Amino acid sequence: MPLPPGISYILKRAPSLLLPGVITYFASKYVVNYCRLTLPRWILCALVLLAKPLQFVVQVQYARYMARSEARRLGVRIVPHVQEGATSIVNKLLDMFENGYPCDILTEWAGQYGNTFETRLFTDSFIWTTEPDHVKAIMATEFENFPKEQLFLDQTASLLGTGVFSVNGDLWKFHRAMTRPFFTKDRISDFDIFDVHAEKALSIARSRLDEGHPIDFQELAARFTLDSASSFLFSKDIESLQAGLGYPPNSGKTNSDTYETHPSNMFARAFLEAITNGTRRTFYGSEWPLMEFWGDTVRPHRLVVDQYSDHVINQYRRQEVRKAGMEADTLLAHLMEAGIDDNMIKDELFNMLVAGRDTTACTLSYGMYMLTQHPEVASRLREEIMANVGPRLRPTYENIKEMKYLRAFINEVLRLYPPVPINWRSARNSIVLSSKATGEQFYVPAGTTVRYSVFMMHRRKDLWGEDADIFDPARFLDERMKKYLIPNPYIFMPFNAGPRICLGQQFAYNEISFFLVRMFQQFSDFTFAHDAQIPEYTPPKTWEHCEGRKGIETVVPGANLTLHIKGGLWIRMR
Secondary structure, three states: OOOOHHHHHHHHHHHHHHHHHHHHHHHHHHHHHHHOOOOOHHHHHHHHHHHHHHHHHHHHHHHHHHHHHHHHHHOOEEOOEOOOOHHHHHHHHHHHHHOOOOOHHHHHHHHHHOOEEEEEOOOOEEEEEOOHHHHHHHHHHOHHHOOOOHHHHHHOHHHHOOOHHHOOHHHHHHHHHHHHHHHOHHHHOOOHHHHHHHHHHHHHHHHHHHOOOOEEHHHHHHHHHHHHHHHHHHOOOOOHHHHOOOOOOOOOOOOOHHHHHOHHHHHHHHHHHHHHHHHHHOOOHHHHHHHOOOOOOOHHHHHHHHHHHHHHHHHHHOOOHHHHOOOOOOHHHHHHHOOOOHHHHHHHHHHHHHHHHHHHHHHHHHHHHHHHHOHHHHHHHHHHHHHHOOOOOOOOHHHHHHOHHHHHHHHHHHHHOOOOOEEEEEOOOOEEEEOOOOOOEEEEOOOOEEEEEHHHHOOOHHHHOOOOOOOOHHHHOOHHHHHHHOOOHHHOOOOOOHHHOOOOHHHHHHHHHHHHHHHHHHOOOEEEOHHHOOHHHOOOHHHHHOOHHHHOOOOOEEEOOOEEEOOOOEEEEO
């Protein structure tokens, strides 16, 4: 049984914490005896206690001095840092995570210090950037120099384990090689899985709407994508749609026993709690174990999720493939036949569920949110769908390729609400990050964590035009495409880029497109149910005076590893 995070942290740090004091103690004793001095005990105690803090201060200041010296030698700048204390910075980051608008404090700091700045925490420093050229270097041209940082791997060890999103080097290449065959054109253009689950989801939605109640579309999208992803990965879905949907909290209706006790709800809650608690760690830096001193807050929830993986693994191992309705040609079967350890298989399946469920559910949810705010966009989408597919036919891969406005709509949702708002890497070697647009060059010392926000980059007016805050799918079809995106493709990165680009990118586009087509074949009018929104999850009055989209939101966006809508998205469809 692993030690609690806090105990483990102290034991690992004990030698480095105690050694300066021990050396100071014996050095002081030696000097006192050699020089025949009298040293009061309180002075000796003070020297011992202050030895480590003094060593840390000297070490940090020396590192910063060396960075400034190297930057001067190279004729470049060091990254400007936020002029606030570590406690203030951590509190503001946590408040943004718990109560604020995604990236709002980062946007404020960018306004003060520029698009690239540094935050200095207690023992760590992070560089933040929204410069496309920096992101291009991190993700592509200097890819080998920017692996996943060790701190991130430590923070997510009990969440992502050794899955594809939390490993580097040969192990990462191994994971990519194992999963790549499952995202070929033939596989991602087979829409049977989408069709089965889309039909179930829309039928459930219609039943609830016919009762006269709005639905939480975010819950519907999450159940649809969870069942689709598990079917794709295991050929056996979690059947979360069987639980149905919850009633609005203010409806006076009680949810059914099936809904309250369905195993998939326990799975979904554990999945969300694991991701949320894992994300919270990233704002504390290296000291995160002290916030979970007596117990890992992620592990219990991850174990609940792993129970499902254990079940399907054991089914396959007992060779009950036919009986369980599982096909041998699945990612799970592929991993098991490769002789991979069960724990690594569970890690990989969890990682793939994060990618297959949360990111697609996020895009569908924010897509519906935009449809309720822009009926003219909904009308144009429906016209295109009726012209290319009709009111009843199942869309084909070719149909989806032909619908340019549908693709533009999805891209615009991904631009304003990218599923993964922040990502980060660590510089293996010192490097100079340059920006052609600004002409600035920044020195980045080896070992520095560099965090980049596509959420912020996707909304920059100097990159997308003065209407960057406006939802307008046509920007991906008209002259703005040629003016902004084609000359500078790294300003749009909803699926990452370079060697780590998302393998499931086209799978996600197809799944989202298919669901939207089926939805528009059954519904044509989408309205936001203000009466069903939970009061504590409505935008505060103070937001009305804010710039950008924050000032016009009618929902409260939230972010853990991925974006979501706090309190759900309650809507009506006709």
